[in-house]
Amino acid sequence: MTGRMKAGRRRSPFAIVTMILLAILWTVPTLGLLVTSFRTREDAASTAWWTALFNPFGSGWTMDNYTQVFTNTNLGSTLINSIVVAVPATVLPIMFAAFAAYAFTFIKFRGKEILFILIVALMVVPIQVAFQPMLNLLGPRGLGISGEFVAVWLLHTGFGMPLAIYILRNYMTGLPGSLIESAKIAGASHYQTFWRLVAPLSLPAIAAFATLQFLWVWNDLLIAKLFLGGGSNTTIIVALQNLLGTQGQGAELLTAGAFISMLVPLIVFFSLQNFLVRGMTAGSVKG
Amino acid sequence: MAGGVTAPSRTGEPAPASGAGSPARSRSGSPARPLRILVGVVGLAVTAWVVCTVFLAFAWYPQAFGGSDILIGLLGLVLGIGGAIVFFLFLNMAIEGLPSRLSGGVIPYAFLLPGLSLIGLMLIYPTAQTVIYSFANDRSTQWVGFQNYQRIFASGAFWQALLNNVLWVLVVPAITVAFGLAVAVLADKLSAPGEKTPKAMIFLPMAISFVGASTIWGTLIYAYARPGTAQTGLLNAVVVALGGEPQTWLQISDYRLNSLLMMVILIWLQTGFAMVLLSSAIKAVPEDTVEAGRIDGASEMRIFWQIIFPQVRGTVIAVFITILIVVLKVFDIVYVMTNGRNNTDVIANLFFRKLFTEQKAGEASAVVVVLLILGMPVLIFQVISFKRQEGGR
Numbered sequence: 001m002t003g004r005m006k007a008g009r010r011r012s013p014f015a016i017v018t019m020i021l022l023a024i025l026w027t028v029p030t031l032g033l034l035v036t037s038f039r040t041r042e043d044a045a046s047t048a049w050w051t052a053l054f055n056p057f058g059s060g061w062t063m064d065n066y067t068q069v070f071t072n073t074n075l076g077s078t079l080i081n082s083i084v085v086a087v088p089a090t091v092l093p094i095m096f097a098a099f100a101a102y103a104f105t106f107i108k109f110r111g112k113e114i115l116f117i118l119i120v121a122l123m124v125v126p127i128q129v130a131f132q133p134m135l136n137l138l139g140p141r142g143l144g145i146s147g148e149f150v151a152v153w154l155l156h157t158g159f160g161m162p163l164a165i166y167i168l169r170n171y172m173t174g175l176p177g178s179l180i181e182s183a184k185i186a187g188a189s190h191y192q193t194f195w196r197l198v199a200p201l202s203l204p205a206i207a208a209f210a211t212l213q214f215l216w217v218w219n220d221l222l223i224a225k226l227f228l229g230g231g232s233n234t235t236i237i238v239a240l241q242n243l244l245g246t247q248g249q250g251a252e253l254l255t256a257g258a259f260i261s262m263l264v265p266l267i268v269f270f271s272l273q274n275f276l277v278r279g280m281t282a283g284s285v286k287g
Numbered sequence: 288m289a290g291g292v293t294a295p296s297r298t299g300e301p302a303p304a305s306g307a308g309s310p311a312r313s314r315s316g317s318p319a320r321p322l323r324i325l326v327g328v329v330g331l332a333v334t335a336w337v338v339c340t341v342f343l344a345f346a347w348y349p350q351a352f353g354g355s356d357i358l359i360g361l362l363g364l365v366l367g368i369g370g371a372i373v374f375f376l377f378l379n380m381a382i383e384g385l386p387s388r389l390s391g392g393v394i395p396y397a398f399l400l401p402g403l404s405l406i407g408l409m410l411i412y413p414t415a416q417t418v419i420y421s422f423a424n425d426r427s428t429q430w431v432g433f434q435n436y437q438r439i440f441a442s443g444a445f446w447q448a449l450l451n452n453v454l455w456v457l458v459v460p461a462i463t464v465a466f467g468l469a470v471a472v473l474a475d476k477l478s479a480p481g482e483k484t485p486k487a488m489i490f491l492p493m494a495i496s497f498v499g500a501s502t503i504w505g506t507l508i509y510a511y512a513r514p515g516t517a518q519t520g521l522l523n524a525v526v527v528a529l530g531g532e533p534q535t536w537l538q539i540s541d542y543r544l545n546s547l548l549m550m551v552i553l554i555w556l557q558t559g560f561a562m563v564l565l566s567s568a569i570k571a572v573p574e575d576t577v578e579a580g581r582i583d584g585a586s587e588m589r590i591f592w593q594i595i596f597p598q599v600r601g602t603v604i605a606v607f608i609t610i611l612i613v614v615l616k617v618f619d620i621v622y623v624m625t626n627g628r629n630n631t632d633v634i635a636n637l638f639f640r641k642l643f644t645e646q647k648a649g650e651a652s653a654v655v656v657v658l659l660i661l662g663m664p665v666l667i668f669q670v671i672s673f674k675r676q677e678g679g680r
Contacts, residue, residue, distance in 0.1 A: 015476035023485035032507040084360030100402035109395040126616040133413035148346035158409025191379040219496030269494035
């Protein structure tokens with residue numbers, strides 16, 4: 001992708017300068033967080049974080065905030081909880097959605113259009129509408145699983161389903177129809193076609209959805225707060241929000257905690273971002 | 288016909304009147320195979336039962352798993368994936384046991400069944416239930432008519448929150464898309480390796496949670512320290528350097544400044560998302576159309592608005608709507624930073640407060656129904672544009 005440069009157009013100095021400035025501007029807050037998380041409490045309170053950056057040898061650097069976060073707060077165990085919440089909640093919707101997307105893409109049946117329109121419509125519905133009934137259903141008067149990981153897996157699987165079906169179907173409509181047709185002629189059933197052809201070919205879209213869903217589940221505050229509570233099963237985002245509420249004492253731990261909470265999604269994001277872009281653009285850009 | 292991999296034999300030539308009923312053999316298809324149907328149905332039931340039982344055991348008896356979160360997570364993952372595979376296997380088996388004339392008609396619904404059941408259970412049923420709750424009292428034991436709605440419409444706090452929500456919706460999607468488009472256009476004028484790093488840097492905040500972003504902006508940008516002491520917040524440091532007084536930014540509600548400052552956080556988070564989608568749309572614009580404009584001597588500005596923009600308008604709208612949906616139910620940032628104080632409340636935060644702090648379930652349901660109605664125009668727009676897009680395929 002050498003893009004337009006090949007066309008013999010000159011580089012635009014204005015574009016170069018503006019892009020560099022914007023990129024720096026966009027990175028400043030995150031950089032500030034990283035810098036502050038390594039500063040001592042006294043330094044962080046008495047001087048601004050950028051002074052440490054301009055004078056790196058004159059300031060006190062420390063790993064204390066990180067060791068403190070792991071020894072004095074529950075952030076370490078909530079980090080594990082977040083993984084236990086996010087990985088199954090990311091993976092579980094995929095197969096259900098993939099079979100549904102297959103049916104929507106490759107099989108003709110009655111009510112197909114209306115059902116898919118329902119899914120498009122549900123992507124707009126705010127999940128808040130589900131909270132009170134689901135709290136009743138999963139709570140002590142219902143199934144009694146509220147506060148446990150299972151409840152959150154179930155909720156994220158359900159809430160993620162419309163988006164998953166939508167992304168996968170969009171991608172599948174772009175697959176070569178002749179390939180599916182020839183499989184049919186060769187006598188393969190839909191079930192076999194799904195496993196041997198469509199599922200492997202849809203991997204980029206599956207990875208795209210998985211990335212989005214993982215970020216969404218990991219970064220979610222509401223569902224974790226309501227359905228896991230503040231107990232031993234809580235996620236790192238809820239723990240961070242609680243830490244944010246306690247001003248003064250332990251304020252220097254906040255930046256280290258925030259950075260720890262961002263690390264896993266950042267790794268996932270950057271390792272899968274190419275899929276993310278490909279999977280998201282497959283259907284939407286055509287319009 | 289359909290590859291019989293697992294079924295050992297074709298039993299039941301004259302199909303007994305069980306299962307699918309019709310014993311009539313279709314002229315072209317295979318006959319019913321009751322054994323397959325039986326194995327499939329029993330397998331489905333057993334799989335569903337085992338998975339549900341173990342998943343409930345995770346919740347009810349976590350000690351049985353040594354109280355280990357990691358073990359529960361791993362088992363949940365394995366059982367979830369394995370259960371789904373086995374479930375679909377038996378489902379397919381049961382359907383292939385049907386006479387082929389029937390199975391062809393049933394299979395799409397079978398594929399949809401698990402996914403749509405989950406949607407029905409977690410989205411459609413609760414939505415209907417919430418609408419019902421909004422006409423009932425706080426313990427949902429008695430109908431109260433429109434009383435919940437009358438109460439919220441009579442309170443100034445509701446209108447305040449609604450106004451702020453409208454403001455968020457008007458400001459954030461438009462600015463985010465404009466920034467995203469501008470960055471995408473600029474990036475397109477850089478060399479391929481040169482655009483990669485700046486784009487990644489602007490994309491990065493997308494991975495950051497609302498809570499994390501609020502932590503960053505609250506402690507590093509909007510922080511306040513008494514006049515005379517070192518300002519650790521960037522905004523106040525700039526103000527002081529310019530000779531001003533440090534401000535407690537998030538308490539200033541004049542011109543909704545505090546809300547606007549919180550909107551900046553969301554714009555910061557979402558611009559990268561807009562940029563990435565718009566950038567790939569711009570790259571898909573055929574080069575010859577742009578070249579034609581250039582030969583005609585059109586300015587870069589003109590080329591953008593008259594040649595490139597019309598070709599990416601579909602993506603611009605799609606991105607705008609996606610961000611709009613996020614903004615409509617904005618909650619985390621407001622909840623964490625101000626919790627609605629100083630005139631910053633939004634509908635989703637009001638809902639949260641009504642439901643949990645004030646324990647007014649009826650009014651909370653009414654608030655969330657209002658949020659649902661606010662989303663209706665977007666919903667209708669989405670459905671219409673989807674139908675148009677399908678027509679064009």
